[in-house]
Amino acid sequence: MKIILLGPPGAGKGTIAEKLKQEYNIPQISTGDLFRAAIANQTELGKKVKSILDAGELVPDELTIALVQERLSAPDTSNGYILDGFPRTIPQAEALERFDTLDMVIDFRVRDGIIIERLAGRRVCSSCGKVYHIKNMPPQKDGVCDTCGGALYTRTDDNPDSIQQRLKTYREKTEPLIAFYSERKLLKALDGEGSVEVVWERFKKLLGN
């Protein structure tokens, strides 16, 4: 299964991708995670993209496409993959179309007010990457990951200014992909509001399970 999770930041793509990965045993490829790892490791790529991520803008297409193309050539993608956060522009979608054939694109629909509330309360484990929310999905112990005991942190782009910029960028650059994939008969709309369990049940129905 080759599947794209499309939708604004905070729509729940990463959370659903995590569950999907466990259920189907296929890799989750998150461009945001790849960029954050490059920044943490202070690689050349990381140095180039840090200020772009902090500002909530998009990394240039050539860099992003090259990164994904390389990742998709790894052997663990032979049974499929979940793309989370890629493509985010029409040129990225066109590039992907040139090097692979997809099965499905899920369009997560969540209203802005809910997105802002989700992103402002999001906390991420610095060790295993697990995502929490201070109100909706709190860890058992404040600031500590339930799974691995790592320290939880707030992403530097989960601040009010970056959140507004990311939503604006989504509207301008990424939303046109809805029409792009709808024309190709690959798009399925998912109501992404509600608890993780409720959204996951809806998601499985869309997949036909």
Ligand code: AMP
């Ligand atoms: P995410 O973790 O998906 O919210 O992505 C975090 C940030 O990484 C975005 O705000 C962008 O700055 C950058 N990024 C992630 N994916 C892409 C992409 N496909 N194209 C360009 N920039 C991206």
